[in-house]
Amino acid sequence: MWYLELFDNVVNLHLYNHSKLSQTLANTALGSKVKVSKLIISDISSKLLEMGLYQGQEVEVLFKAPFGDPIAVNINGYVLSLRLNEASLVEVI
């Protein structure tokens, strides 16, 4: 059910924030500026790339929607909103 999914999401978000495995756009703190290090291969990789998230691109997390998802980032002067599961495919340093 949808509320379970919502709950899942909160848990996942919590995990994202605390995982030391890899930093992705999904667990980057608000206001921090990072660089894209790698795109995790998926069926939306090319879309992410087309939106300007190529390796070495500077990204700043601007704000988040009320439930923490989606997030809005600044890429080279324009604002892109993307869902957490999309953002979690973008590894950053």
Place this chain on the structure above:
Amino acid sequence: MKFQKIALIGNPNTGKTSIFNRLTGLNQHVGNFPGVTVDKKSGKLRLSENTVEIIDLPGTYSIYPRSKDEQVVLDVLKNKNHPDHPDALIVVVDASNLERNLLLFTQVYDLQMPVMLVLNMSDIAFKSGKKFNQDAFHERFPGVPVVETNARIGIGISRITENIDKGFDSTNFEAVIADYNISSEQNSDNQTDETNKRYQFIKDLIPKIIHQEENKKQFKVSKLDKLFIHPVFGYLIFAGILMLLFQLIFSLASYPMDMIDSVFGTLSEYIQAKLPAGLFTDLLSQGIVPGLGGVIIFIPQIALLFLCLGILEETGYMSRVVFIMDRLMRPFGLNGKSVVPLLSSAACAIPGIMATRTISNWKERFITIMVAPLMSCSARIPVYTLLIALVIPSQKVLGFLNLQGLVLFSLYALGLISALLVSLVMKWLIKSNETSILMLELPEFKAPRWGNVFISLFEKVRVFIFDAGKVILAVSIILWAMASFGPGDRIEKAIQKIEKPAKGTTVQIAQYDLEVKNAKLENSYMGILGKTIEPVIKPIGYDWKIGISLLTSFAAREVFVGSMATIYSVQDNGEINLGLMQKMRAEKWSDGKPVYSLAAGLSLMVFYVYAMQCMATLAIVKRETKSWKWPLIQILYMGALAYVASFIVFKIFS
């Protein structure tokens, strides 16, 4: 070389549509690309000697397709035999965001077609200290004319026209990526490699073509954004804007709608009175004229809604709504972009369904279209009002709540909840391998460009009248024929049986006319069909009289009230009809029990929550999905839902 056909291509939010509108004005045409649901927008640009057809391709970030609908851009560009294959291309880019925009430009350039580059909003880019070096650009792209514009205020448009008139050729060229071969295969390593190479090229190119003073602007989240996406105020503001919007639609649309209603009513009467009695006169006055009226009557609501939506879209607010609603809609198989179409459907499903175009994901768009008519639209209000007044006592619950109001509210809530639950079911039923993505640009807030708002409003109205209108008119004529003709001389015989007042008072004559009208309907094919289905609808509490009204109100839900008035031989005076209610209350089954019991009344209300009683909506679903399959599925599933739900309600309350 004189161009015959030129296509505009560019990222969303670059002002491409503004440029298209500036070039073609109202001289636009919406057509089809074969096999897909995206519309083809084209227009004519008059030059000194010839006329050029301008095609506005759907906004896209890349020519690599992600869906069948996006495939169309690639097909048009690559396939020289495609009927819409252009002679040249104009790539519109947002000058303040060159890096991402030039990706599409280099892809298009490598197709070896004549290309022009339009740098839109360059004055905004200038403000941040940038300057475009055309010489450096031409060193790399010799044949590509560059025009700087501000489409918002119309600067630079004449230079685009001059260049089209002169002609240009960029095909004698050095490709950005040699051996460029686009395949439809998605996410291949080749595609990723190629895109990365293009970005590398662009990163090297930009310092040469852009003279940028060293004042890199610090990006600041605007105060408006802080407010619009606030966890409390964000939703409150959205609710407030919605309330304002509905207020506007309900208060303003009713005047022109009443006017259209009375104009067409008068026209019908006039034709009936002036033309010689006969089949043709009846067809004209009872079939065609009311049918046309049934199309026109929707225009005020559609126009007002798209005026409001257009303003919200143009200012950039709409993408913030999508942003804050996406998380809430996703579990139901919907998307943040489904919110506005669904809520618009609470006024009328037609503009709601037309507003689903912005949903790029096929599955999410179809689910939104399928459930939109479950939202209680304004046409249900007369039916609900009549039935509530009939079976729900006017009393207070919990000391302050009006029971009648509570029932009305519950019907609205039932529609909304059902829409979400049906979405959930369809999410499981409809298979799609297209990943649901959001990835949406949040444009800066700006004042609406009124030209764009009105042109898109006209386009929507035009699409409704000319595409859906045909179907609506055809169905109304069929419905009229079914309600006017009966087998053999059945109708005549029935009329003869009614005692005609020889020298009656006007009241008696009026009553006679009403009874004749009733006899006609009762003995027509529609009436016979209504009686035939009685065994089917009896388990949910309806007699054949309701049966006939269910059938006639397929034209539009509110017709139910008028049909009931005809069947009970009372004047249909629109407002709460006391005469009709008296007769309906007195109606008894053969065993003496009243027909309009609480159970039957509630069952009928629930039936109207679910049943697809609106041919105009079906016509627009067909228009938007480009197939009869979806409206058919819709009418069947909603009908089944209506029957089962009404049955349950009837059993519980009787």
